[in-house]
Every structure is written in structure tokens, then in C-alpha cells.
Amino acid sequence: MMQAPLLLSSFVKRAERFFPDKLIISRTGDTIHRIPYRDFAKRTRQLAAALTKLGMAKGTKVGSFAWNHHRHLELYFGVPCSGAILHMINIRLSPEHIVYVINHAEDEILLVDHDLFPLIEKLAPQLTTVKHFIIMKDGADLPETSLENVHSYEMLLAGEADDYEFPEDLDENTPAGMCYTSATTGNPKGVVYSHRGLVLHSYALGMNDAMGLSERDVAMSIVPMFHANAWGLPFAAVLFGTTQVLPGPGFAPGMLLDLIEQEKVTLTAGVPTIWLGVLKELEANPRNLESLRMIICGGSASPKGLIRAFEEKYNVPFVTGYGMTETSPLVSLAITTSAMENMTLDERIDKRSKAGLPMPGLEVRIVNEQGEAPWDGETMGELNVRGPWIADEYYKDERTEDAFRDGWLYTGDIAVIEPDGYIKLTDRTKDLIKSGGEWISSVDLENALMTHEAVFEAAVVAIPHEKWLERPLACVVLKEGYVEGPVMKTQLLEYLESQFAKWWVPDDVFFMEEVPKTSVGKFLKAALRKELDHYYQ
Amino acid sequence: MMQAPLLLSSFVKRAERFFPDKLIISRTGDTIHRIPYRDFAKRTRQLAAALTKLGMAKGTKVGSFAWNHHRHLELYFGVPCSGAILHMINIRLSPEHIVYVINHAEDEILLVDHDLFPLIEKLAPQLTTVKHFIIMKDGADLPETSLENVHSYEMLLAGEADDYEFPEDLDENTPAGMCYTSATTGNPKGVVYSHRGLVLHSYALGMNDAMGLSERDVAMSIVPMFHANAWGLPFAAVLFGTTQVLPGPGFAPGMLLDLIEQEKVTLTAGVPTIWLGVLKELEANPRNLESLRMIICGGSASPKGLIRAFEEKYNVPFVTGYGMTETSPLVSLAITTSAMENMTLDERIDKRSKAGLPMPGLEVRIVNEQGEAPWDGETMGELNVRGPWIADEYYKDERTEDAFRDGWLYTGDIAVIEPDGYIKLTDRTKDLIKSGGEWISSVDLENALMTHEAVFEAAVVAIPHEKWLERPLACVVLKEGYVEGPVMKTQLLEYLESQFAKWWVPDDVFFMEEVPKTSVGKFLKAALRKELDHYYQ
The missing domain is CATH 2.30.38.10 (Luciferase; Domain 3)
Structure with a gap:
């Protein structure tokens, strides 16, 4: 067989050759751009030529600090297709961590959204490797800045021919991109993606037994392009010539619903928090969701109420996925197999709330x-x-x-x-409870507690125990109108006893005002344990 | 990224782990076997162990001479997953060519269907590399034979444990299989498939924009497993855990329709000749085709009348594919893109009759x-x-x-x-007509002639010309009741003049009784040119 390397440049060539009129619909603030793949390919080539002139070579790290829009998509291809590496920087990291990841990756060129530039400008003195800043905005004008080597994205592109040829002799294992994932303690950890990995991941997204992404889809990536490759959707959409919607800065549910309705989005992906907001907005202002054939939800477990609302009320398959920055990211999807075809809605919702079946490959x-x-x-x-x-x-x-x-x-x-x-x-x-040599799932106990009518939220953590080494403790926030105290405690523990083996049931209930959370809404158990200091003496 | 090689053994592991109860429905003569993937995996491991004892090692060529059934599928995996190479021998080759391909490939072990064994037995004295013959049949008994080293497939398997471990450290470029393709002149030409090529080809078959092969499908490979990997369906079906139907010896339309109806086949693939026969049988004995979501037709151009009948009358998408032994084989499929969604039936049939869109990748x-x-x-x-x-x-x-x-x-x-x-x-x-430096398509002229009410079949070939170097000649077989002669000739040429540029229209019409054809029904233009000797003086 031919030694044909799996390269991202083949995606650009396919889109421009077969689907030149298909659109990238890109929201940048108030403007919605409608860019055919023909122009996307030209601009991607112009970008590669411009960055090459600024010193980008094979292996150069180029950072992006940006929302989901067409310019970010041009970076997704213009940088790796030239043999360089796109470092997608999470704009939500703390300033210290932003400095750390840029210096650790040794980014030499940084492409920054106009509205995010003030933050980078402030950090610039601490960035030891960056030689050029490029501002991405509509129009070619530049903001006032004290920094040197600041360029306008549109100006750079305008100065280049659009026939730059991507090298065809790259090894498919050449690094293409990188993302950092936050660690519980310490600095974020970097993950490097290769062309081969991203190409195979894109193939998998097109499989009927995964997302079945198709040329006939209109795919909207709500998950940020600075987070685990936006779950790979922007890459795969170019391969298949799929119309793609990039919703730009912010995540207002009304705006997202407008785009779904106006652009007839068929498939979209985001975290549960997004879908909870969308659901609330939907209930206040009903919309037409008929075009949607699949919502993909990942990042943390999908609450069953959320799945039920979309599947039952809006008739949209709501599919949980599982993955992480280290896995490109798709590991599994809660797809329907033939054995599940005759399930009741309840059974299906139960399946849909799980991480699902591992992807072929x-x-x-x-x-x-x-x-x-x-x-x-x-x-x-x-x-x-x-x-x-x-x-x-x-x-x-x-x-x-x-x-x-x-x-x-x-x-x-x-x-x-x-x-x-x-x-x-x-x-x-790190949250697992190991009691007398047996494992107890904090998540199962939390989920059970949260189905109790009095409970607003609940977190379960391990506390030290002389005999069993660890025992579970339930930390509970009650809904308004319910009263903390020994009666409620007994009620809750009895509620758990009816559902779990006796040794799983927590030894105590600790009532609190709020469970500490991360910026994306996950329980921050390390912080919780600090609040529970007295249990650890 | 991990250096995880793309190996066929991962398909077996996936099928046995995730889809152990899904079935391989295999017809061997009068018996229909229903073999769950659990047992398929065990038998494949037993086969690998047995062949290893007979001397199969990395790189050993193992030949198969067999119809489409579960034992052939076990060979599809048991041989390459062990690092050896499965040579799928076309049972329709001439005896001379059968001897040639076995000797040229240097097959050391030959697995032969019981009903095909007499042919191999006769050729055995000329086979210079084969050390073992294994007969595949229901039951472990052996036929009478004068050959030595003849084994029973079922007996061999019965003697082995089912926990043989396939090597995980094979290079993905390791050869996995080979097929020979017949040449116009000379001996057949061998094509070697690698694990990487077959794995990627299987991924492509699962894409929504190709066949979209899924776990929920019931796929029937009518195209022989000795011909271009049965278009890759048996491989991909194991990857996805698809129920597969292997229809065994012969291609009787009634038998195929029975299987479609009884097993609720959703997707099936074969050459136009098969579908013409199936259509005829359908019209005589109507069947329920509701389960079918796609018929794939390849090997030669699909006649529009055939496409129309399936799409219009039976409501089954009839999709032409293009490929060859050298291409694993799928190159393109006449899929429906979003731009074609509003086409009329006629427009769609026109598209469907073409080779279609190249596969992603x-x-x-x-x-x-x-x-x-x-x-x-x-x-x-x-x-x-x-x-x-x-x-x-x-x-x-x-x-x-x-x-x-x-x-x-x-x-x-x-x-x-x-x-x-x-x-x-x-x-x-080799059939193209080059007239005065311009190219004329014989196929376009033939297709046009065959739409004329008087024409049963038509072939167009180049004849030498003093000025233009080559000119087209139409060779026409009339339908019963139409009369050969100058009137008909003028009619036919005028019919073409209304559709083509003047210089495309043949100089002459040669009436004949029958166009010579290959064993699979393609025009044999080399033989035709011999009949037209007088034109070449």
C-alpha cells in the first residue's frame, strides 16, 4: 500500500475541491460572517504564508487566545498544515497559568482576539518567548498599545498570495497542536496532538456509530476551540465539508438558540451547564428545534432531568460523551445499539446518562x-x-x-x-472512598442524595477512620424551606440505606450553605475538604 | 500520541468484547449457520493456533479457495492477525491462472471448499509450494483423495484451545492479504493489502458519507470474498459488530431475496448482473424489501433502468460504487450530497449511475x-x-x-x-478512440446506442484511419424483429448525430449476432477487434 501520510492538509484540499460553496458561519460579536470553504482555504494559505514570513517554521509553537470563529479555524489548519504547532490557550486559566503555559510551550507567535488582548497586553512583560502578537478582529486597524511587534491579522492576510502550498512530505506523527489541562494542584499539564491522531479522530467522528458527522450536517461547536480541540468537531467538519457554525464570544442561551433556529443546526456539542441554560431559555421562549438530530453533551455527567427534557419534550437525541484533553478528546459516546432499540424512554435515559460505548479504534x-x-x-x-x-x-x-x-x-x-x-x-x-479495603463511589451517593426532595446539592467525601481507614461523609445543601438538624440527617441516611449496602451509607451528614465549585461548575472537593478541617484532626 | 498500530486483530477483540451475541449468518449449501461473534472469535483463535502448528509463521502465504461463509471469514482474520498473509484466490480464474497465482504467491497452506476441492485436486501436481490442503465443510470427515497432507478444517479447530493471543506488536504496514486481478493479456497481477490499509478502509466504510456501516445494520456481502476483499464489507462488519449474512455458494436471485427477507438485511453489495437477476425474480415473485436501506452496486456501470426500478418501484437507494482490486477496493460512491437533496428522481438517477464522490481519505x-x-x-x-x-x-x-x-x-x-x-x-x-488528436468515449456512444428501441447491445471500437488516425465504428446487435441494413444504419447514425458533436459519430455500423464478453459480462473488445479483422487491413 502507498505510504500516504495522514495529514490535516488533506482536509483543506478536500473541502476546497469538493465543497467550495459550503459555509463556515462565524459570529464575531455583532457580525455574522458567511465564509465559503473556497475562501477559507485561500485565507488559510495566506495565513500560512504570513506566519512563515514572521518566522514560523517546522516545530514552531504558535499560540491562539481566542473564541470560536473563522479566524481560529484558519489557525487550526494554517499552523499545523505548515508543519508548525498550534497551542490553543485556555482563556479561562488564571493569569499565572496563562503565563506559565505560554512560556512552557515556548510560543513564538501569539494570535489574540481583540476583546481578549488587554489581558495579554498586561501579561506581555512576563512572556519570555513571544516575538509577535497578532490581533484578530474584523477590519485591519490596530488598537493603541504599548507593545511592539503587534500586527493586524487581516492586514497580514491581505499582503499574501493565496496559493501557498502545504508540504506533502510531513511525517504523520508530526505534532500539530497542543492544549494544557488544569491539574488539581500545580501547573497545567501540556498534551501534544499529532496529525495522525487528529485525522483518525476525525474519521471516527464521521462514523455512523459515533456522531456520524456528514456533509449534510450543520454542526455548531459550542465547546470552546481552546478546550480539547472543541471535541474535534472543527477538524472533522472541514474533512467532510460540513457546514459549520462557530458562535463566537460568549455563550448566551438565547444567542445559541437563535443560531440553531436560523442556521438549521443539525448537531451541536457542549457541556451540561450550557444545556441547562438553553433549556431554561427554551422554556421561557420556545423555539423550533426540528433541524437538530443530535445534541452531544460532555465534560461532566449529564443530569437525567436534562436528558429527559430534550428527548421527551423536544424529541432531540441527547447523547453523553466522555473524554479528556489527553484523549483528543472523544473516548466514548452513549449511542444506541441494536440491543437497546426496544428500550423504554426511562431505560434509554438511564443509558444516555452514562459515558457510553468506547469509539471504534x-x-x-x-x-x-x-x-x-x-x-x-x-x-x-x-x-x-x-x-x-x-x-x-x-x-x-x-x-x-x-x-x-x-x-x-x-x-x-x-x-x-x-x-x-x-x-x-x-x-x-482522588475522590474515591476506600473503606476497609472496599471502594465506595462518592458520585453514586451524591446522585442518590440529589434525588431526595429536600436536597439542593450534595457532595460526598472520605474522612479518616481508625478502623476502616476511610468512611464517607455527606455534605448537603438543603433547598429553601427545609430544616437542617438531626431529623433531616436521619431521613437522609435512611433514604440511602434503602438503596445501598449498609457499609456504603455515610457515617454523618454535614449541612452547609454551598458546595465549593470550579469555574466550570464541578465540585471542588479539595476546597471542600479544607472546610471540613475538623473531621481530619 | 501513542504509537498504537492499526491492526485487524483489534476488530476481533472489539467484536468479542462488545458484540459477542451479534450473529454471523452463514449459508453453506443447505445449512444456515448462526454463529455469534463470541464463537467466531474463539474459532478464529483456534484456526490461528492450528495453522501455526502446520507451519504458518509471520509472512507465510495461506491461500483460500472458497465461497462467502463463516469459515472464509475466520480465515480473513485468523491468518493476518497472526502476521501471515491470506491470498484470496479467485475461483473463476482459468486452471492455468489458478496454478500461476498459487505458485507466484508461494502459498504454503491452501484452504479449499469441499465442492471446489476436485478442481484443486486435479491441479495439485503443478502446485510447487503448497504443503498442506485443508478442506472446509460442515463436519470433520474428509473426502477420498489421492493427495497427501489433506486435513479437515473442523477437525483441526477441534484440536485447539480458543485462547490463542494475536501478537500486538505487529507493524501496521505488515502485509495482511493479497488478491490477483486479471490482466487483458498475460498472467494475473497480485496486489498486497496491509493491516493499515484494510483498517483505514474499514473506518471509511463506517462513515456516514460512505456506506455508514453500523452495528445496527445487517450487511450481506454478495460480492465474492475472493474478489477485492468482498469490497471490504466482511472486515468492516467485524469492526462495527454488524450482523453479517454470508450467502455461501452460488448466486441464485431467489436465494438472495429469501435471505434479505428472512434476515432483514439492511445493506447489501454486488455487481449489476446480480441486481438484474434479482430484479427479474422480484417481478416474478414479489418480496418484502422494507428492511433494505442501501444497495451498493459496483464492478461496472449501473444501467439507469436498474437504478430506476429499485429507487422508484422498491424505494431502495441504489448506490453505484467504483473501485478495483488495486484500491482495496472502494474509491468512490454515488452518495447524495446536500446540493443534490432537491433533485428530481431523474436527476438523482443520473447521478446514481456515475462512479460518484471520492471517499474521504x-x-x-x-x-x-x-x-x-x-x-x-x-x-x-x-x-x-x-x-x-x-x-x-x-x-x-x-x-x-x-x-x-x-x-x-x-x-x-x-x-x-x-x-x-x-x-x-x-x-x-485501451478502448478510448483518439481521432485527430481528440478523445472520443466509446462508452458514451454505446450507452446512447443502447437507448435506441431497435438495439439490443452495442459496442464501439476504434478502427484505423489515414487522416484522423482512429475513427469510431459501431458494432450493433439488433433486437428480434428489427432488420439489419442501410436503412437501419442511417437511422442509428442520425440518432447519434442528434446527441453528439459530428466528429464523434461513427463512420460505419457493423451488424453482428453477439458482442463477445468476459466471464463477468463485460464487453471483450480485444476479441471484438479480432472479428473485425477486415477493418484493420
Whole structure:
């Protein structure tokens, strides 16, 4: 067989050759651009030529600090197709971490959205490797700035011919992109993506047994392009010539619903928080969702109420996915197999709330202290993943050896796998409760508590125990109108006793005002444990 | 990213882990076997163990001489997953060519269907490399034979444990299979498939913009497993855990329709001759085709009447595909893009009769004497293909240098490419008519002639011409009741004049009784030219 390398440049060539009139619909603030792939390809080539003149060569790190829009998409291809590496910087990192990741990656060119530039300008003195700043905005004018080497994106492109040829002789293992993932403690950890990994991940997204992304779709990536490749959708959409909607800055539910309705979006992807907001807006201002054939929800577990609302009321399949920055990111999707075709709505919603079936091309296993755990839906283990779009290291980082062992990625997620291969996440390794040598899932207990009518939110953590080493403690925020105290405590524990083995039931309930959370709404158990200081004495 | 090789063994592991209860429905003569993937995987491992004991090692060529059934599927995986190479021998080759391909490939073990064994037995004295013959049949008994080293397939399997572990450290470029393709003159030419090529080809078959093969499908491969990997369906079906139907010996339309109806086949693939027979049978004995979501037709151009009948009368999308042994084989499929969604039935049938859109992952171009030809739907050129599942040589064959040049496969097919990227085949290079420096498509003229009410079949060939070098000659077989002669000749030429430029219209019409054909029903123009000897004086 031919040694034809799997390169992202083939996506650009396919889109411009076969789907030149298909659109990238890009919102930049108040303006909505409608850019045919023909022009996208030309601009991507102009961009590659311009960056090359600024010093971009094979292996150069180029940073992006931007929302989801057509210019970011041009970077997604213009940089790696030239052999350089696009570092997609999470704009939500703390200023210290932003400085850390840019310096650690050694970004030489930084492309920044106009509205995000003030932040970068402030940090610029601490950036040790950046030689050029390029501002991305509509129009070629530049803002006032004290920085040197600031360029206008549109001005740079305008100065270049659009026939730049991407090299065809790159090795498919050439790095193409990188993202940093935040760690519980310490600096973010870098993950480097290769052309081969991103191409195969894109193939997988097109499979009927995954998202089935097609030329006939209109795909809207709500998940940010600075977060795990926007789940790979922008790459795959170019391969298939899919119309894509890039919703620009902000995530207002009304704006997202307007785009779905106006552009007849068929497939869209985002985190549960987005969909909770969208649902609320939908209920206040009903819209036409008929065009939607699939909502993909990932980043954390999908609440069943959310799934039910979309599937039952709006008739939109609401599919949970699982992945992480280290996995490009798609590991699994809660798709419907033939064995599930005759399920009741309740059964289907139960399945849909899980992490789902591993993608074709990947392997998974769960491991605990006894070794590889059986797929019985009960035995917990740390989820391990391997395959061609799974990272094998953190970039120049000693934490590599914790996460990547014997050829597998140790995800840090505790899961059970059901006999049919469906993955169900039960915990993060660091939140797992190990009581008398047995594992207790904090997530299962939390989910159960949150179905109690009095409970607004609940987090379960391990506290030290003389005999059992660890025991679960329930931290509960009550809904308004319910009263904290021993009666409620007994009620809640009895409620759990009816559902779990006795040794799973927490020893105590701690009532509190609010569970501390991360910026994306996940429970911040490390902070919670600090508040519970007295239990740890 | 991890260096996870793309290996066929991952398909077996996926099927047995995730879809152990899904079925392979295999017809062997009168018996229909229903084999769950769980058992398929065990038998495949037993087979690998048994063949290893008979001397199969990495790189060993193992030949199969068999119909489409579960044992052949076990060979499809048991041989390559162990690092050896499965040579799928075309049972329709002449005895001389059968001997040639077995000796040329240096097959050491030969697995033969019981009903085909007498042929191999006769040829055995000429087979210089074969050390073992294994007979595939229901039951473990052996036929009487004068040959030594004849084994029973079922007996061999019964003697082995089912926990043979396929090596995980194979290079993905390791050869996995080989097929020979017949040449116009000389011996068949061998094509070697790699694990990487077959894995990527399988991924492509699962894409929504190709066949969209899914776990929820019931796929029936009518195209023989000894012919271009049965278009890759048996491989991809194992990857996706698709129920598959293998229809065994023979191709009786009634039997195929019974299987479609009984097993609720959703997708099936075969050559036009098969579908013409199926259509005839359908019209005599109507069946329920509701389960079918796609018929794939390839091997030669699909007659429009055939497409119309399936699409209009039976409401089954009838999709033409294009490929060849050298291309694993899928190059293109006449899929419906969004631009075609509002087409009339006639327009859609016109599109469906073409070779279609190249698969994601492949590149195509057309070249003629002026270099690369534009995609204008009019300019003809020889179709070139490249990509990771396209061969780069004929196995140990000097004819490699004709077909594989500057990194492309020269297919020998003349095509135009329409502005939307749709490929339309117009000729074979050797049948193209070059008149006064311009190219004339024999296929276009033939298709036009065959729409005339008096014409049963028509072939157009080049005859020498003093001034123009070549001119077209129409060879026509009339339907019963029509009269050959100058009146008919004038009628036919006028009919063509109304549709083509004047210089395309043949100089003469030669009436004949029958157009000589190959065993698969294609016109044999070399033989035709011999009959027309007097034109070549």
C-alpha cells in the first residue's frame, strides 16, 4: 500500500475541491460572517504564508487566545498544515497559568482576539518567548498599545498570495497542536496532538456509530476551540465539508438558540451547564428545534432531568460523551445499539446518562488493586484507555509517569463497565472512598442524595477512620424551606440505606450553605475538604 | 500520541468484547449457520493456533479457495492477525491462472471448499509450494483423495484451545492479504493489502458519507470474498459488530431475496448482473424489501433502468460504487450530497449511475496528454488515485511501472470529473478512440446506442484511419424483429448525430449476432477487434 501520510492538509484540499460553496458561519460579536470553504482555504494559505514570513517554521509553537470563529479555524489548519504547532490557550486559566503555559510551550507567535488582548497586553512583560502578537478582529486597524511587534491579522492576510502550498512530505506523527489541562494542584499539564491522531479522530467522528458527522450536517461547536480541540468537531467538519457554525464570544442561551433556529443546526456539542441554560431559555421562549438530530453533551455527567427534557419534550437525541484533553478528546459516546432499540424512554435515559460505548479504534479497561476488573457493571476500577488518538505523555512534565503506564493512559476516573461494554463513571480516583479495603463511589451517593426532595446539592467525601481507614461523609445543601438538624440527617441516611449496602451509607451528614465549585461548575472537593478541617484532626 | 498500530486483530477483540451475541449468518449449501461473534472469535483463535502448528509463521502465504461463509471469514482474520498473509484466490480464474497465482504467491497452506476441492485436486501436481490442503465443510470427515497432507478444517479447530493471543506488536504496514486481478493479456497481477490499509478502509466504510456501516445494520456481502476483499464489507462488519449474512455458494436471485427477507438485511453489495437477476425474480415473485436501506452496486456501470426500478418501484437507494482490486477496493460512491437533496428522481438517477464522490481519505485527478485535466464534466483524462488504501505495486511484477507512477495509481479508466467532484467513467484507456488528436468515449456512444428501441447491445471500437488516425465504428446487435441494413444504419447514425458533436459519430455500423464478453459480462473488445479483422487491413 502507498505510504500516504495522514495529514490535516488533506482536509483543506478536500473541502476546497469538493465543497467550495459550503459555509463556515462565524459570529464575531455583532457580525455574522458567511465564509465559503473556497475562501477559507485561500485565507488559510495566506495565513500560512504570513506566519512563515514572521518566522514560523517546522516545530514552531504558535499560540491562539481566542473564541470560536473563522479566524481560529484558519489557525487550526494554517499552523499545523505548515508543519508548525498550534497551542490553543485556555482563556479561562488564571493569569499565572496563562503565563506559565505560554512560556512552557515556548510560543513564538501569539494570535489574540481583540476583546481578549488587554489581558495579554498586561501579561506581555512576563512572556519570555513571544516575538509577535497578532490581533484578530474584523477590519485591519490596530488598537493603541504599548507593545511592539503587534500586527493586524487581516492586514497580514491581505499582503499574501493565496496559493501557498502545504508540504506533502510531513511525517504523520508530526505534532500539530497542543492544549494544557488544569491539574488539581500545580501547573497545567501540556498534551501534544499529532496529525495522525487528529485525522483518525476525525474519521471516527464521521462514523455512523459515533456522531456520524456528514456533509449534510450543520454542526455548531459550542465547546470552546481552546478546550480539547472543541471535541474535534472543527477538524472533522472541514474533512467532510460540513457546514459549520462557530458562535463566537460568549455563550448566551438565547444567542445559541437563535443560531440553531436560523442556521438549521443539525448537531451541536457542549457541556451540561450550557444545556441547562438553553433549556431554561427554551422554556421561557420556545423555539423550533426540528433541524437538530443530535445534541452531544460532555465534560461532566449529564443530569437525567436534562436528558429527559430534550428527548421527551423536544424529541432531540441527547447523547453523553466522555473524554479528556489527553484523549483528543472523544473516548466514548452513549449511542444506541441494536440491543437497546426496544428500550423504554426511562431505560434509554438511564443509558444516555452514562459515558457510553468506547469509539471504534480505542481500547479500554478498568483496573483496581486486584488487577483488571471484570465488566459486570459493579466492580469499580480506574479507567484506562489506549489507541492512536490517546496521548502518551505530558509535554516536558514529570507528571507523565503517574498517568502513562504500561502503554495505557490512567485517566484518574473510576468507572464500572457494564456487560454490554457501556462505561459508567463513578468517581475521580482522588475522590474515591476506600473503606476497609472496599471502594465506595462518592458520585453514586451524591446522585442518590440529589434525588431526595429536600436536597439542593450534595457532595460526598472520605474522612479518616481508625478502623476502616476511610468512611464517607455527606455534605448537603438543603433547598429553601427545609430544616437542617438531626431529623433531616436521619431521613437522609435512611433514604440511602434503602438503596445501598449498609457499609456504603455515610457515617454523618454535614449541612452547609454551598458546595465549593470550579469555574466550570464541578465540585471542588479539595476546597471542600479544607472546610471540613475538623473531621481530619 | 501513542504509537498504537492499526491492526485487524483489534476488530476481533472489539467484536468479542462488545458484540459477542451479534450473529454471523452463514449459508453453506443447505445449512444456515448462526454463529455469534463470541464463537467466531474463539474459532478464529483456534484456526490461528492450528495453522501455526502446520507451519504458518509471520509472512507465510495461506491461500483460500472458497465461497462467502463463516469459515472464509475466520480465515480473513485468523491468518493476518497472526502476521501471515491470506491470498484470496479467485475461483473463476482459468486452471492455468489458478496454478500461476498459487505458485507466484508461494502459498504454503491452501484452504479449499469441499465442492471446489476436485478442481484443486486435479491441479495439485503443478502446485510447487503448497504443503498442506485443508478442506472446509460442515463436519470433520474428509473426502477420498489421492493427495497427501489433506486435513479437515473442523477437525483441526477441534484440536485447539480458543485462547490463542494475536501478537500486538505487529507493524501496521505488515502485509495482511493479497488478491490477483486479471490482466487483458498475460498472467494475473497480485496486489498486497496491509493491516493499515484494510483498517483505514474499514473506518471509511463506517462513515456516514460512505456506506455508514453500523452495528445496527445487517450487511450481506454478495460480492465474492475472493474478489477485492468482498469490497471490504466482511472486515468492516467485524469492526462495527454488524450482523453479517454470508450467502455461501452460488448466486441464485431467489436465494438472495429469501435471505434479505428472512434476515432483514439492511445493506447489501454486488455487481449489476446480480441486481438484474434479482430484479427479474422480484417481478416474478414479489418480496418484502422494507428492511433494505442501501444497495451498493459496483464492478461496472449501473444501467439507469436498474437504478430506476429499485429507487422508484422498491424505494431502495441504489448506490453505484467504483473501485478495483488495486484500491482495496472502494474509491468512490454515488452518495447524495446536500446540493443534490432537491433533485428530481431523474436527476438523482443520473447521478446514481456515475462512479460518484471520492471517499474521504483519498485523492483523485484525471490526466491526459495536456497534463492534469480540469473538473468540468467534459474533459477526459485517465483517472489517478492515491491514498493509504491504494496499492503502490504489483507483487513481484514488471507491470508495476506502467500502473504506478509519480506516487499515483494510473487506473486505466478514462473519466471526466464534474465540477462538484463526481467522477463519471467514460472508457478504459485501451478502448478510448483518439481521432485527430481528440478523445472520443466509446462508452458514451454505446450507452446512447443502447437507448435506441431497435438495439439490443452495442459496442464501439476504434478502427484505423489515414487522416484522423482512429475513427469510431459501431458494432450493433439488433433486437428480434428489427432488420439489419442501410436503412437501419442511417437511422442509428442520425440518432447519434442528434446527441453528439459530428466528429464523434461513427463512420460505419457493423451488424453482428453477439458482442463477445468476459466471464463477468463485460464487453471483450480485444476479441471484438479480432472479428473485425477486415477493418484493420
